[in-house]
Amino acid sequence: MNSYQAEQFETLRMIRRHLSGMSTAKIDHLRAKTGDYLAYRRRMAQFLSAHFQDICTRECFSSRRSACCAKDSIITFFADVLINALLSTPEALDRLERRLQTPNQGHRCVYLGPAGCLWHLKPIVCETFLCETATQTAFEGNPGLEKAWQDLKARKKEFTWPDRPVLFDTLEHLFLRAGCISTLMYCHNSPGLLRIKKQARNRKRRQEDSTRGK
Secondary structure (H helix, E strand, C coil), rough: CCCHHHHHHHHHHHHHHHHHCCCHHHHHHHHHHHHHHHHEEEHHHHHHHHHHHHHHHCCCCCCCCCCCHCCCCCCCCCCHHHHHHHHHHHHHHHHHHHHHHHCCCCCCCCCCCCCCCCCCCCHHHCCCCCHHHHHHHHCCCCCHHHHHHHHHHHHHHHCCCCCCHHHHHHHHHHHHHHCCCCCCCCCCHHHHHHHHHHHHHHHHHHHHHHHHHH
């Protein structure tokens, strides 16, 4: 198990342990918080299925090239792991744990199995990545389709970009408050995202000061 796999494994195990100690009502409440995000992911999945599935199957999966899964260490947010755990069966999560404990032979994503991704709901970074070949093929002569895709990608920030209250930041905070700490909590430990949060706080403070001064 390399350092990336260990980091992923430890976060998944921690989430599973914490969820196992929660009541059904609390887990249902946690799931309810993800409703808008899951609706967004369904719309994105429908778009990709309609416009990219055949292209990606032909160009990557059938050829076993899998350019979009060529990295052996993809970026996963803590919220990615948590939401996938909430949606997955224990058996599916057991498979992920076994895969993470198995040395990754080669230079492809550790989560890539013979039938595709082992996640129930792929990390958002993976879902929003499309290679140049795929986009050129799908968008050629169709600027409206390209704009629809760019709009879908832009909406990702509504859940991940902490310049205001967003789901990924909220989920990290809930688990931090419960004593759970993970290096995948980027909203709370990434210098770049922390800077964005600080800038947003300063901007809000200036607006409040300006309002009071009127």
